[in-house]
Amino acid sequence: MMSTGTFQVDFEHLIRLLAENLYSDPHVAIRELIQNASDSCVRRIAQQALFKPAIHVRIEPNQRLLIVEDNGTGMARDDVVRYLATIGASQTRQVKFSTADQNAAQMLIGQFGIGFLSTFVIGQQVTVDTLAEGSEQAVLWRSQGSADYSLELGTRQTIGTTVTIELEPAFYNLLDESTLRSTIICYADFIQFPVYLGDDARPINRMNGPWHLDGSEHEYIDYVQHRFGAVPLAVEPIAIKQHNAECSGVLAIMPSSAALKIHPRKLDVFQRRMYVCEDMQLLPAWATFVCGIIDAPLLELVASREGFMIERPNYRALREALADAVRSFLIRLAQREPATFLQVVKQHNSGIKQAAVNDNQFFAAVADLLTFESDLGPITLTRYLERIPVRGAGERTIFYVLNDLPPSAQQRAIVGARGVPVLHVNLIEEKFLKKYCAARHGVSFQPLTAGIAELLEAETDPQWRKLEQHCEQLGMHVYAMRFEPSNLAALAMRASDYKREQVVDSLLKGSGSLLNFVQSVGRKRSDDYVLCLNTLNPLIQQLRDGQPSDQRWATVIRALWGYALLSSGIELTPELGEAVQHAQMSLLELALTQG
Numbered sequence: 283m284m285s286t287g288t289f290q291v292d293f294e295h296l297i298r299l300l301a302e303n304l305y306s307d308p309h310v311a312i313r314e315l316i317q318n319a320s321d322s323c324v325r326r327i328a329q330q331a332l333f334k335p336a337i338h339v340r341i342e343p344n345q346r347l348l349i350v351e352d353n354g355t356g357m358a359r360d361d362v363v364r365y366l367a368t369i370g371a372s373q374t375r376q377v378k379f380s381t382a383d384q385n386a387a388q389m390l391i392g393q394f395g396i397g398f399l400s401t402f403v404i405g406q407q408v409t410v411d412t413l414a415e416g417s418e419q420a421v422l423w424r425s426q427g428s429a430d431y432s433l434e435l436g437t438r439q440t441i442g443t444t445v446t447i448e449l450e451p452a453f454y455n456l457l458d459e460s461t462l463r464s465t466i467i468c469y470a471d472f473i474q475f476p477v478y479l480g481d482d483a484r485p486i487n488r489m490n491g492p493w494h495l496d497g498s499e500h501e502y503i504d505y506v507q508h509r510f511g512a513v514p515l516a517v518e519p520i521a522i523k524q525h526n527a528e529c530s531g532v533l534a535i536m537p538s539s540a541a542l543k544i545h546p547r548k549l550d551v552f553q554r555r556m557y558v559c560e561d562m563q564l565l566p567a568w569a570t571f572v573c574g575i576i577d578a579p580l581l582e583l584v585a586s587r588e589g590f591m592i593e594r595p596n597y598r599a600l601r602e603a604l605a606d607a608v609r610s611f612l613i614r615l616a617q618r619e620p621a622t623f624l625q626v627v628k629q630h631n632s633g634i635k636q637a638a639v640n641d642n643q644f645f646a647a648v649a650d651l652l653t654f655e656s657d658l659g660p661i662t663l664t665r666y667l668e669r670i671p672v673r674g675a676g677e678r679t680i681f682y683v684l685n686d687l688p689p690s691a692q693q694r695a696i697v698g699a700r701g702v703p704v705l706h707v708n709l710i711e712e713k714f715l716k717k718y719c720a721a722r723h724g725v726s727f728q729p730l731t732a733g734i735a736e737l738l739e740a741e742t743d744p745q746w747r748k749l750e751q752h753c754e755q756l757g758m759h760v761y762a763m764r765f766e767p768s769n770l771a772a773l774a775m776r777a778s779d780y781k782r783e784q785v786v787d788s789l790l791k792g793s794g795s796l797l798n799f800v801q802s803v804g805r806k807r808s809d810d811y812v813l814c815l816n817t818l819n820p821l822i823q824q825l826r827d828g829q830p831s832d833q834r835w836a837t838v839i840r841a842l843w844g845y846a847l848l849s850s851g852i853e854l855t856p857e858l859g860e861a862v863q864h865a866q867m868s869l870l871e872l873a874l875t876q877g
């Protein structure tokens with residue numbers, strides 16, 4: 283036998299559940315109340331063009347009351363029951379889709395018919411005193427968020443609605459005027475009707491952003507400062523109107539000061555003039571230093587109005603359109619406002635370079651404009667390339683050191699003697715160099731530690747091979763090389779710093795044994811070093827014909843090896859340290875015995 287049943291609802295529990303789980307931020311109740319007030323003013327304007335809308339927010343600290351009052355349409359008794367007291371019913375939605383007045387339809391915000399529930403997140407009792415046009419008597423609706431509500435005669439004498447919330451103790455902070463003020467400004471700054479707080483004679487909302495009024499650049503700057511608390515370095519008004527992507531607003535670049543409370547990347551998104559949320563995902567991930575304030579009418583809201591449905595085509599379309607807008611903003615700055623762009627680069631150096639690494643168009647526009655720290659101070663890559671020697675068939679190498687890996691005194695001396703400036707880069711800049719070199723024929727980049735081999739020349743005179751072999755007998759890997767400055771007698775390099783092919787390429791001509799060496803160290807531990815003796819150095823020239831059996835010769839060669847290791851800036855293993863110390867001591871002993 284079949285039977286049917288009806289869901290039983292624990293109404294009070296359901297309301298609390300809905301209210302508390304739908305809204306993550308209790309302050310949204312203020313937004314919902316102002317939004318309802320605004321919608322009712324829009325509906326009244328549609329009927330009575332000359333009426334002057336106003337919304338008042340007040341607090342009664344002693345009675346712990348928060349009051350929002352409007353002079354909009356108000357509600358007749360039937361409306362209260364049918365819309366306010368029916369979860370999911372929305373007169374606003376009905377009007378929005380039925381009115382012939384397109385302007386009014388555009389301005390109406392409510393659609394889900396659940397926003398009023400949020401008042402039960404912050405209130406233990408809510409009363410609505412409302413008088414509608416044509417009603418003789420106001421209606422007073424009262425609810426404690428349970429299944430029952432009461433309806434009685436209200437006291438309102440003028441058309442409109444007064445919502446009074448008896449606050450839960452947890453939300454007494456809303457009785458603090460400045461908290462309330464900033465909450466209203468955050469959500470409702472662009473609501474186009476005046477919102478008055480307490481006895482203020484002036485509205486606390488600006489009612490319009492510069493994009494609503496076709497504002498000047500100064501007005502955009504002023505608004506960004508008002509909202510984000512600091513003067514932006516640059517602003518760009520945006521007005522996107524595409525098939526399924528629309529938005530108006532402003533993009534901005536804020537100073538990077540640590541004292542600034544806001545994150546340099548922030549996007550405040552409004553819809554129909556009401557703030558919805560901060561949504562960084564709408565900005566391209568590479569634009570880490572770009573902020574914005576936008577109104578995006580086509581994005582689809584989630585029911586709590588705390589975010590958008592990100593899988594929808596409109597969301598994706600707007601994200602793409604915004605990426606284009608950010609790109610043109612940055613390119614315009616770089617090309618048309620060099621002084622401002624310089625400021626931006628100074629303050630967001632890594633951010634700009636990261637943007638360029640990630641975005642080809644932006645890269646192409648700024649690759650030759652951006653400066654890098656170098657031994658010569660800030661320098662563009664174009665200037666750098668002009669300064670460095672050209673090898674072979676027009677090849678040039680950009681030498682750089684990573685910030686945390688400073689070059690040794692030896693390496694500096696060698697590049698200095700060749701007049702080659704060294705760039706000081708971070709990891710992002712290293713990626714930038716990679717991209718830069720990939721796009722330019724004959725230009726390569728080398729970290730100084732590994733690339734120094736390119737500046738040494740293998741010694742071709744066979745006499746030097748003998749020196750190398752003699753050193754080999756002492757257990758040292760030594761190569762006779764020619765390099766400036768000539769007063770630098772010896773140079774120690776970590777074998778693993780070499781890229782084998784490059785070393786082989788540049789040195790093979792002069793020293794076949796180097797190839798063997800490189801191949802052998804490739805299999806050894808990373809603390810294998812090669813000692814390069816400078817054949818231009820008079821002391822080394824003196825040592826050329828020595829024999830390992832000559833005690834003095836061997837001591838000097840070992841001491842040179844120790845000296846080269848010490849000044850190479852390499853962190854020595856305990857064993858190496860000991861060997862170096864021993865070599866130095868032997869030299870001193872030798873000096874004393876000779877004396």
Ligand SMILES: Nc1ncnc2c1ncn2[C@@H]1O[C@H](COP(=O)(O)OP(=O)(O)OP(=O)(O)O)[C@@H](O)[C@H]1O
Binds near residue numbers: 314356372391397443
């Ligand atoms: N201040 C007000 N003046 C006149 N009518 C109101 C007022 N506040 C609420 N209402 C009525 O109650 C209905 C329900 O309000 P509620 O805030 O729950 O949803 P909504 O604003 O319609 O939609 P949403 O959930 O998207 O905000 C409104 O559509 C409107 O008809």
